[in-house]
Amino acid sequence: MKVFPCLITLTSIAAAASIDSILSIATGELQGRPRDGAGILSFLGIPFAAPPVGDLRWRSPQPVPKWNKTLDATQYGASCYSAAAEYPPPTPAREDCLSLNVWTPALNSNEKLPVMIWIYGGGFQFGSSAMPNYDGTALSEMGVVVVTFNYRLGALGFLALHDLDKEGNFSGNYGLQDQIAAIKWVKENIAVFGGDPENLTIWGESAGAHSVGLLMASPLTQGLFQKAIMESGAYWDSEHGSLETFEQARAKGSAFAAKLGARSISDLRELSAEEIDNAGPWNFSTDPGLTAFAPNIDKYVVPTEPAETFQSAKTQQVPLLAGFNKGEAIPFLSRALPHSTPEIYVQSASILFGSKTSRFLELYPGDTQSLANESAEALIGDLVISAQTFDAIDKQALASAQPVFAYYYTYTSPYSPVAAHSAEVNFVFGNLESASGSSRSPSPADVALSRQMMTYWTNFAKTGDPNDASNTDRTHWPRYTGEGADFLELGTNISAIISPSKERYQFLASLRRHGRFPVTWRDGCKDN
Template sequence: MRKILFFILLTFSSFAQTIIKTESGKVEGYENQGLRIFKGIPFAAPPVGELRWKAPQPVKSWEGVKKCINYSASPMQASPAPFMCWSEEFLIPKEPISEDCLYLNVWSGAKSSKEKRPVLVYIYGGGFRSGGAACPIYDGEAIAKKGVIFVSINYRVGVFGFLAHPELSKESGKSASGNYALMDMIAALKWIQKNIEAFGGDASNVTIAGQSAGAFGVNYLVASPLTKGLIHRAIAESGGSFHRNPLRPNVDMKGAEEMGVKYAKSLNCNSLAELRAKSAEEIQKSQGGLASPIVDGYVMPESIIEIFSKGKQNDIPTIVGWNEDDRVAGPPVKAETFKEQMKKRFESTANDFFKVYPAETEEQATQSQMALGRDETFGIQDYTWAKIQTKTGKSKTFIYNFNRKLPAYTPETQFGAFHTGEVPYAYNNLHTVKRPWEAIDYKIADTMSSYWVNFAKTGNPNGNGLPKWETYSINNEQVIIIDKVIESKPLPTTKQMAFWEKYFSK
């Protein structure tokens, strides 16, 4: 009888641990290897119908217990298809994909609500046109086992996340429109503030982390006045928006509204009501409209570089970095073509350009184009972030360079330390990617994920048994090189960064 009673109590206890009461109602997850996992928790009302292109609205409360054991639909976007270095593990599932996408996922190893573990919130990349939290490489199990509450969130992408229009600006009551994706991220952070303690998390210790467009998102969130008190540390992997970027249009609120009007006309819509009457599939197929954050006077009152230069950013500890082969451009052109293009682009500063990006041989030209794509799109953005934060803020900044060339999954897929390649390492998720990993890869992943967890816990990535990661300073410009050997060294691209600083200063 005692054994039966003990079994009943154990079963009830196990079941009770997977049911959490949130602000809107009870959610039920599941247990796996000592973790409680909840997938598909709504943090905002479905942004459909009249809520399309509106700031995220509160979730309607529900009765009973909502089962949260599967990922929600990914945001509305084109169907995923592997390309170049990005195999299926780097992409969202083929289905479901829907406008009804504002859900988040929680992995917790906490045994009670009193543990107050640090919270690490992951924001995915995808050029702001694609992506979703259900990608295999964003799984939170391995990182949560190291002592953090891991949360991954969805946000609207493409025209669904960024359409600006005069009618939308008027309707908002803020004289602003367009930054719905950023508002989704902020809504998720507000949900975390209200609910994460029930999962064993500490609402006063929230780290936001993101890669590519997710890192751009982190940059905007750190700069926005709407996130005061919601975020306490930041990690940006290959992304920032301090200078004009070849991947981001340079438009203001008025320009974005004009683009929205033009977009509506392309769909034969003369009003906002007609636009909202279009199906999500029609909107998606149009492939038009703005897909990037803008200075709207509300979420972003000024440009990021203005906010940071004035010291108005959230002054929080920060990790920024980029990959050795970080580029998203097409194949390189011939040396002569490259030289002509660069002479035309840089004019009087072309000689300075070729000093750091030489093109005397085909091999040099190819390497310079690779380096150019990396440095202009990602390197100078994150470098500037670290430098300005050091000047105008008090919190420490750490820079990494991820240089481990990933093992290729076929002999034809040699892409090196490619864009997004560091993500499975940073979250200890090599097991989610089908590649011929070597012992050194698992060591790198364990080390890198420990840096991320330590940073989330204390604001400093260093810890026992880890190679020393020096704080960035303008005087010594130390970065951690993450490769087969992990060590702090002077930034290897200081000359290239100096060129871009001078270029953008003009």
Template sequence: MRRILIIVVMALLALPLPASATSASGDRPTARTDTGWVRGARAERVDSFLALPYAAPPVGDLRWRAPRPAPAWQGVREAATWGNRCPAAAGSNGPRSEAEDCLYLNVFRPAGTKAGDRLPVLFWIHGGGLQNGSGNQHDGTFIAQRQDVVVVSVNYRLGVFGFLAHPSLKAEAAQSGNYGLLDQQAALNWTRRNIAAFGGDPRQVTIAGESAGGFSVCAHLTAPGSAGQFARAVIQSGSCTSRPYAEGEQAGTNIATTLGCSDAACLRALPAGRLVDGPQFASFLYDTPALPENPDTAVRAGRFQRVPLVVGSNRDEGRTFLQGNRGWTKEQYESWIRAVFADRAEAILARYPWPAEPDQFTSAYLTAAVFTDSGFLAGLGGCPTLRFMRALSAHTRVYGYRFDHRTGPGLTPEPIGYEWGAGHAAELAYMWPSFDNGTPIAPTFDASERRLARDMVGYWGSFTRAGKPGWPDFNRTSLVMSLRAGGRSTPVPVATMEAEHNCDLWS
């Protein structure tokens, strides 16, 4: 019976594409996944396949469980429109969503790519603090079109939906929390099984992510369930920050109590909107089956997948977060420094002094510089990122960068007059010109900024294809690529950047 079943399955796989898949919409591309045929769209010399299910909808009894296999379908599934965003409150990374049926990914390939072409794959993990954002923000058309690679962007569960830990949940499955990480692993597994059908090479997958996506990449470097799933990795404005499971479970217990629940059944009975509006928790948890060891400890000790890495951050990470600190007086600024840094305050004020001619944004710029350089932003940016490069380069090939274009358009038009500099997430619009962060940015680029976008896509594409982005590796040169507009990107000694961030102070 087993042999007969194998013969039947092989015969079914050999069947030609149904007529409806090739004739209903003319030139629209199709592909066959392991759960059924899909029909995408073609535009700008790129084939896109949107909202492909990589796991079963995590609804009902599957809320707060490891992702299950996606169900198969008959006929040809339409894949020309974006899928649901995972539940999250409205914010700068997108509108509010309560749709738990959200475990979808998107595939972009050069038009005409065929199954078996074996193009390299860029697997993108979005940011948003593990609390918001979606793969829908990242249209891979520009990268696929210019770099001859396949691009995958992915949704994963966020906030309490993706990271809630609780004793009753752990009792069900011997673990809880990290559901968002398990989703990402399921999407990587889907890519390994299916990307050849879209013309991609499952042996040449580069995982990349920014902010929470960068934290995610570091987790995958050490997670047992991610071993062997990728050949290269990119960490943009991220670190290896995570929390111990005991801390996560205590936070989850407090959240459940606030919501009026003491067990899993009560939590699963709550409407999604109540959870979106309730207290949140969003962190990877170690001392768990998914992450047995603190990722930060593991990578610094060399216990990680030693694949080639691109690692970097933005010159002014903190300006994205601290524009609200505007309007302070000198006395208010100095009082803030003393309250935060206590006995180090005078040394810090000597390096970040109040200027003779301040304006309404001076306090925001100074506090942002302090937070950027010191690494108060969850260990990302400034000196921590430069130290991170050094630590990783002891074990694998590392290409360091810093995004240094400081005069581009900000992420939002407010507050008027605020100079965003090279703030957190500012580089995304140069890699994803249609990056959807609530305000279109790329249409305002001047010629030098369009050149920077082409250069950055070229660097990331080269790394995806060959493991070398196009600038010297950190290991042998101690150089970090300074990404600038107008073709002025150049490698800079790490010592120069350490001086700019006052790393002798922060070390």
């Protein structure tokens, strides 16, 4: 690609903010638009891969064809099909959904800014980069380029079959390959938008954070990014999480094909995307356990258990910022465990934990109804998110020379009454007013915390350290070492604390190591 056609004078566009901006990338011209009063330009719905339709369904993402006319990049593209009907996407769902969005400060293109690449959550079953929570305007005002993108979900993104293996030597992780393709697109094109292709931070929440962990552990991402952020997630393992073994994924895929009456890959590709999507096995209302299609150890994108990769220091060696929330179980709890008396709670613990029951009840007491409820919530949150996030933090810090920064989000207010799973997302993006989902307006305290978190996150993207040496008023975020007060609590007060619930996570980890782990994500999240 020649350099000259790609240099766009963003300063002239900023000076005439009422005029839509036009710039050139390798595949053609884009027309974006200024964000009202923000000094930010946005370019939405940019294709980063060819439409994965027809014969390209269940194949690696292919290069996007060039376009001849100026592409209207003022509106979000289509969302990928969601495998969860109760979470409809914000834009119409289409199989042709592989697009991304860029927000950039309207600066001279010679000034290269750090880039934050967001990967949305949703259990690999639902989600969209067009969610209002993920608008990058406010965060971009902090001096970074923000990128969000779509990736294939559910069966269209993660179906594995032996016949598909024959086509490409692997199958099932097409959604992860979409993520890698999007990051490669950013690395190749982001300089045109004023971003630094050598200063990329990948960043996600929930399944997006699990994606970050898998990408850190993948040999296909070497040199693609320089930093990583994981909010409420890190990686799953095949024994106790949603990550499936090679054989499990292909057995599920074969059963799915038989359910649809398909005898070949050609038969499957002749079905409409709606037929594929509607036949998916996942419904959050009745089955929040990940019995649906999700990443698998395909021996290519994910060659082995990610936990082993983290422990052996074979991950991408980059600075890491990661953490979890106090109420991670809240979205899952009502479906995950039945309401029970303290007696039933203790009896169940005895059945599940055997000789470890006494220690379990020390860590998760159930002497009263209140304690039993609190412990059930804590256990599910630990199983689903917190323990494995802590495990990744600890492993990466011990095995890597790169810094690790850990947080524990506990903030509550009338605007945000519980520190539930994903409660921090709006605070990090700075979208409290427009995307709160709350009947209350944010208070000055809410806005102040959001600003602090935005500053920590963007400082990390800029330098690999959330602290700013020039600002001594902000609470210092210590580097995680596994000793002392090495977590930052993001609550009503921001302070350094000792790792929260460390003994619980170590207890669960010890059961895994000795092959005696009695409860899996799938078991723990079934509708009882």
